[in-house]
Amino acid sequence: MASTQAAPLQFQGADHLTTRLVLSTLTGRPIRISKIRESSHTNPGLTPSEVSFFRLLDGITNGSAIEFSMTGTTVVYRPGLIIGSANGYGASGGVVKHELPRDNGRGVSWFLIPLCMLAGFAKAQLNVLFTGPGVITSSTQAGDVSVDTVRTAILPLYKLFGMENNIELRILKRSCPGPIGTGGGGEVQLVFGHQVRLPKTLHLMHSGRIKQVRGVAYSTGVAGANNARMIEAARGVLNQLVPDTYIFSDVSSTPFIPVPNKNNAAAKEKIGIGFGLSLVAETSSGVLYSADMTCPPTGGEPPEDIGKFCAYQLLESIEKGGCCSQLSAPTIMTLMSMGSEDVGRIVLGKAVLGNEDMIHLARDLQTFGMSSWGLRDADDESTVVLSIVGKGVGNVGRKIA
Numbered sequence: 001m002a003s004t005q006a007a008p009l010q011f012q013g014a015d016h017l018t019t020r021l022v023l024s025t026l027t028g029r030p031i032r033i034s035k036i037r038e039s040s041h042t043n044p045g046l047t048p049s050e051v052s053f054f055r056l057l058d059g060i061t062n063g064s065a066i067e068f069s070m071t072g073t074t075v076v077y078r079p080g081l082i083i084g085s086a087n088g089y090g091a092s093g094g095v096v097k098h099e100l101p102r103d104n105g106r107g108v109s110w111f112l113i114p115l116c117m118l119a120g121f122a123k124a125q126l127n128v129l130f131t132g133p134g135v136i137t138s139s140t141q142a143g144d145v146s147v148d149t150v151r152t153a154i155l156p157l158y159k160l161f162g163m164e165n166n167i168e169l170r171i172l173k174r175s176c177p178g179p180i181g182t183g184g185g186g187e188v189q190l191v192f193g194h195q196v197r198l199p200k201t202l203h204l205m206h207s208g209r210i211k212q213v214r215g216v217a218y219s220t221g222v223a224g225a226n227n228a229r230m231i232e233a234a235r236g237v238l239n240q241l242v243p244d245t246y247i248f249s250d251v252s253s254t255p256f257i258p259v260p261n262k263n264n265a266a267a268k269e270k271i272g273i274g275f276g277l278s279l280v281a282e283t284s285s286g287v288l289y290s291a292d293m294t295c296p297p298t299g300g301e302p303p304e305d306i307g308k309f310c311a312y313q314l315l316e317s318i319e320k321g322g323c324c325s326q327l328s329a330p331t332i333m334t335l336m337s338m339g340s341e342d343v344g345r346i347v348l349g350k351a352v353l354g355n356e357d358m359i360h361l362a363r364d365l366q367t368f369g370m371s372s373w374g375l376r377d378a379d380d381e382s383t384v385v386l387s388i389v390g391k392g393v394g395n396v397g398r399k400i401a
Contacts, residue, residue: 008032008076009367016360017050018114019330021057021077023368025064025118026338027393030078038073045072049106052098052134056111059096060084060118060126084122084195095189096128102257104134105182107144112169112190113154117334119192120163120199121394126192133257136184138176138218138276139292145327146292147171147188148216148278153290157328161335162200166193173255174220176274177297184272185257198394199339202332204323204346205385208285213238213314215247215280217307221254221273226303230277233307238279241315247279275303277310281318289317289325321382322349329353330361337370339390347383 008030011020014037024031037044046054046068054066054077063080085094100108108130119126139146145153151169158167168191175184215234217227227249238245256268276294283289291314295301317325323346324332336344352358353375362373374387 006030008078010034014046014050016357016364018053018110019361020364021053022114022117022334023364024077025057025061025079025082026121027368028079029368030076032074032076034074036073036075038071046075047105048101048103048134049110052100052104053111053114056098056115056128059098060115060122060128062086082118082122084119084124084126085128086124094127096126098128098130099132100130100134102133102183104136105140105177106142107136107138107140107146108186108188109139109147109150110142110144112147112150112188113331115190116150116154116158116192117331119190120158120161120194120196120335121338122192122195124195125166126190128190130186130188130190133183133185135173135175135186135188136177136272137171137174137186137188138184138220138274138294139278140177140294141181141296145290146218146276146278146294148218149280149290149292149327152214152216152278152280153288153325154328154331156288157324157331158194160200160202160204160332161339162196163194166191174218174250174252175255175272176220176276176294178271179297181297183257185255185270186272187255198392199335199390201339201342201390202336202344202346204287206285207287207321207323207347208283210242210281210318211284212244213242213246213279213281216250216278217247217275218250218252218277219275220252221270222275224249224251226275227251229303230275230307230310233304234277234279234311237308237311238314242281247277275306277306279310279314281314285323287323288328289314290327291317320349320351321380322352323347324352326352326355329358333358333361333388334365336388337365337391338393341390341392343387343389345385345387347378348386349383351382353384353386
């Protein structure tokens with residue numbers, strides 16, 4: 001691991017913040033991010049969600065140093081060792097309890113996806129409980145997917161890299177975004193108990209044919225009939241693609257969140273009301289494509305439209321081709337770059353590879369000392385073969401068996 005006394009790598013702006021913090025933590029390279037929304041007159045600097053992510057990093061690492069400027073527009077992060085839940089509470093192995101504030105506007109998946117990337121490199125098991133008035137388990141208008149999609153489309157990817165045992169994501173309380181897109185009051189627990197020295201080298205060259213579609217329709221605080229209407233609309237589109245389509249229905253009440261006032265210190269209210277749909281298509285070779293949609297916080301969207309548009313979104317993801325979707329590509333690319341010093345290959349759709357986020361990820365990986373990506377045309381015109389040489393950035397906390 002690089003010395004934390006080295007000069008920090010310099011970045012500007014709040015874009016791709018979690019990606020850069022994950023790469024910094026995995027490689028041990030300190031970073032300095034400046035000009036974070038400095039042109040904003042109303043909300044300069046870090047958002048409550050981003051500050052909460054720094055708190056989460058501090059909770060699962062040992063020896064990290066985080067320095068904010070007075071305005072929050074500049075931050076210096078010096079990473080420590082990823083220790084997992086060793087500092088947690090509880091009698092059974094420790095649980096890191098992370099509370100999200102009411103003004104959090106990001107779905108809990110925004111925290112979970114980077115957290116999973118770090119968990120495989122931790123010294124011990126990671127057990128994190130997300131709680132508080134700001135936990136949103138559904139997808140959001142900010143582009144975050146639902147917890148169901150993380151569980152069905154992201155966690156299975158770790159099996160490709162040799163991490164498959166004792167990995168579980170539990171949705172204890174469901175919630176949708178509040179009326180202004182923030183807050184929800186849900187509760188989610190991530191248990192990631194399979195740590196490896198180095199991720200396996202990946203060779204994924206054939207996407208296969210779609211063999212089944214699975215999904216979850218969820219309603220919180222509204223009639224369960226909304227689920228049936230979403231499922232019927234989605235099946236109307238997807239049954240023409242594959243007959244093996246099953247969508248599970250989950251109806252739950254909305255959790256209360258505290259809203260104390262001068263007249264009643266114990267006052268509570270429900271704000272995480274809504275419904276949504278998560279779909280995942282699996283191919284004969286195990287490749288997963290996903291889609292996610294929820295009703296807007298202001299309402300006004302019928303369940304039939306949510307179901308139909310989510311199905312269309314899934315078909316668009318499948319049409320892009322390749323062996324991973326837009327959602328899973330950053331996780332796969334990062335783990336391939338960290339893996340053993342061998343050449344890994346994967347077929348990607350050109351629409352996935354040409355995305356702005358992927359281009360920024362390739363640049364950031366190179367900035368942190370990872371290998372450049374090699375590209376060549378695949379047999380199919382819409383896909384390319386991407387080659388990555390792993391740098392062997394292993395788990396420094398794990399003892400070699």
